[in-house]
Each structure stands twice: as C-alpha cells, then as structure tokens.
Amino acid sequence: MAEFLFERLCLIGVGLIGSSVARAARAKGGIARTIVAHTRRPETLARVRELGFADLVEADAGRAVEGADCVILCVPVGAYAGVMRRIAPHLAPGCILSDAGSTKGSVIRDLKPLLPAGVQLVPAHPMAGTEHSGPDAGFAELFENRYVIITPVPGGDPAAAERIAELWRRLGSMVERMDAETHDKVVAIVSHLPHLIAFTICGTADDLAEETREAVLRFAASGFRDFTRIASSDVDMWRDIFLNNRDALLEMLARFTEDSHALARAVRYGQADFIEDRIRRGRRIRRGLIERKQA
C-alpha cells in the first residue's frame, strides 16, 4: 500500500482554494509526498515561498506539472483553456487532472479536447469558500465538513474518480457525485444567482440620490448587510463563473424574476394570503437547512 495517495500533487493557482488544499494536505498527512505550487504573478510567487505551504514553487506552468500524478486547477474557470494549452504537453501519462472550479460544464468543454492520451480528467467542485482571496486567506480547515461535488466525465476511469474522491475525504470533505449539467443548475440557484442578486442590489443602492445613498450606508442594519458580505467576493472568479454558467444562471434568474413579480403583484393588490404563503415557504426551506446542519 502506498504511503501517500499521490507522489507529486501540483496546484495550478494558490489563492484561497489552492493554498487551503496545500495547507490541508500538509496538516492531514498521507495525501502527497511532494506539493508543487504554480502561480504566475511574481509577487504571489514570493509570498507563497514565504508562507511555505508548498515543497516547490514554480513560475512556469509546464514545468510545474512535470512528473505530477495529480494536477488540480485552482484558478478562475475562465483561465482553464489558456492554462491547459500550456500544461497539456507536459502532463505525464497516468496523471489525474482535476480542478476546484464552480462551473463544471464549461470545465469539461475547455479541458477535454486538449486532454493527452493516458491522462484522466476528474472535474470537482469543493463547496467551500470565504469572502477573502489570495494565498494568505487559505487555511487547513476550509474543507472540513463541506461538500465536494465530483462530476465524472462519461467514459472516464472510475478508479481515477475514486482517487480524487479519496483526496477530498482525506481533506475532511463529504463527497457527492452528479452529472455536470445537474451540478451547474444546482449551483446556479444555490450560489451564482444569490451572488448576481447581491452584486446588483449594491449597484441599485449606489445609484440612489446622494442623500438616500448616504443613509443607506449608515442604516444597512439587517438584510442588506448579509447581501454585501456575499458581494465582497473576488472579481475575476465571479466574472468567470457568470460567463461560464450562463445558461443555467439566466434560466434561474428568469424563474426568480417571474416569482418576484408575482410577489410584487400581491403587494400591489394587498393579497395578504399570497404574501404569507411566500414567507412561510422561506421559513420551511430554512428549517430544512437547519435539519441538515448547513445553516
């Protein structure tokens, strides 16, 4: 039996997610003999060397993946196609290529055509994060008791998918599998639409007349505050998510808009029963979450 799950684990991108994987792999043990971190920006490179959570820090993506038996992309999903063009010629046969992106259909679309023979693609999405970003923001416990969704590609090697599942279980996560299309729909309503709404309402407030806007900032007591916590997320990451989960996101926004108009109509015409029903449904979902200990 191997001492380590992987001999050489290469993380492409070491922001919140990548640096947390490295820290957690070190902290838990038994995951990788050598951890290689790749980042392009010189200042991030220097900082990652200082932080010391990787055995090797490599500025060239191609050299970073050489000899790795597991490579995990931890960059914004919009960068995948470009990264893949640089690393594909250097991926070793038998290597497993995985990722931590929030969209999965686009990941398969961008990576699969460039996949070298003998390399297995296992897309994955750890449902964990904070509103902070960068290599300093990561921590070893980020994935503990969080779900990781694996979306195996049709025709892929089940053993490769199982090794990625085992990686995340060892990092403390609960692993679920589903197809990429279902994944993209679920995260569209659970995460992407709430972020689109949060970004939007901040702009709506910002457009108000000067006096009202100043008061808005001063009195952002309940509701709005929670929305702005969401809205403080990373710009590149969220731009890429929106652009790469377009169809599911627009579909969920359309459903939400219809529903908000129905509630607005009830407010306009004083339909108390309809309004109460909508509020009760919110409470019911909330209770469902509490029972699942996700709240």
Added chain:
Amino acid sequence: MAEFLFERLCLIGVGLIGSSVARAARAKGGIARTIVAHTRRPETLARVRELGFADLVEADAGRAVEGADCVILCVPVGAYAGVMRRIAPHLAPGCILSDAGSTKGSVIRDLKPLLPAGVQLVPAHPMAGTEHSGPDAGFAELFENRYVIITPVPGGDPAAAERIAELWRRLGSMVERMDAETHDKVVAIVSHLPHLIAFTICGTADDLAEETREAVLRFAASGFRDFTRIASSDVDMWRDIFLNNRDALLEMLARFTEDSHALARAVRYGQADFIEDRIRRGRRIRRGLIERKQA
C-alpha cells in the same frame, strides 16, 4: 430632576422588540419606574408573567395604557389602526405615543387621525432584530450600538421627540432623525427588498424539480444560506411591512429588476467589463460598510 425618564412605560406587544425594550429598561435603569406589558394572547400573557421582565402584565389594551406617560407600540404595523381604536380613549393627556415599527408613513397615516388632544405622537424605528420572535427571543443588549430612526410629525412637540430620543440613547442606541418618506425609501432598499428577494428565491428553489430541489437543500453552501437566514423571519410582521411600505418597496424592486436585467444581458452577450464593474461596485459598498463598522 426626575429619577426616571418615565413614570409608567407601557409596551403594547412583547415579542422580540417589546420584550427587549422591557429587559433593557430594567438592565440600564433610570428609564421607567413601572413597566406595563400588554399582550392579547393568553399563552403569551402567561409566559410574560413567568419571564418577569414587566412589573404589570395586562390583557386589556385600554387598561394597560391608563396612567402611562409613554406608550410604545411593538406589534406588527398592520395592527396599529385596530390597537389605536382600543387605546385612544384611555390615553392620558401628556402621554407620548411612540412605536417600533419598520414603516413610518403608514404609522402616521394610521395613528394621527385618532390621536386624542394632549397626546404627542413620536414614531420611531429601532434598526435591530434577529430572525427569532416572541417574548423568549428578547434580550437587553439588542439595541446597543444600533441606529434608531425617529420621524417626528410636522407640528409635533420637539420636547416629546427629545424624550423618545433620550429613551433610546439610554437603551444604548444611536438616534437619527429624518422625515417619514425618506425613512421608508431607505428601509425599502436596505431591508424590505432584501427580505422580499430572500422569500422569493426560497420559493423559486422550492419549485424546482424534485431531484434538483433535494440537491439544492444539500448544497446550500455559500450565498443561499445567508438568504435563508433572512427568510426565516416572522410571517405577520413581514406581511404587514410589505403591505405598509408598498410604494417605496415596489419602486426599489423595479429599480433592482432593471439593474438585474442589465447584468443578465451582459452575461448573455459576454460583456466582461460590465460584469466586473458591477462586482467592483458591490465590493466598494461593502468597504463603506466596514469603515462604518456595520458589517
């Protein structure tokens, strides 16, 4: 100088807000010699007696306000007109009538026509709350470092407004004044629209096909979770808020919907710059909140 700010403080309704006012008044001291609590429901009445945060518990609203020099309505705003009809004949001359409702235009509309001679109306809105409700949910620190907005009525006695301001300052709050119309616009975007959105998105999720809905509940990781915390609020209170801040709420929803459609269009046509700009604005507002220590 009087030992107490008020001789007899009567709280109409002792849910989260009313019971917190009573607890805080006791804890801080110097606020009221006698605290009278009114609630109609026999089971709440019994529970309030058990909890012991009021000196007198009175099932009849008219008798509760007799001899009080300050009465604060702490019931859902939709109940104000009915309550006012019951208490108006019993309000003593010199009494200050205030409230803790989340809408202010409707409060003036419902209370002012029934106001007896010699009674001063000072509408107020403590911007504090939790997702819990009922007399057990209250606590003495609820209003500490929170804003309370007072919306004095035109022609009202400034001394009465100042006594209500002093009441809230003694409970630990920061007091601001504005006219009722501005108040209603500000809370529409800061609090009421976020709640309408939260209730709506829970319903949208609930309407999804069985399999997706189950996954939604399981993976409500980031975004959605914060929304459902909001959505777990009290049904009667929120129905009344929506119906009594109708115009401002519908106006803000219309602005938000236009903005969300603009962002959706940018997603559809891949306009990265527009999307990034919207995300950056959210972050800017967030920073503004953090600088104001509201986040």
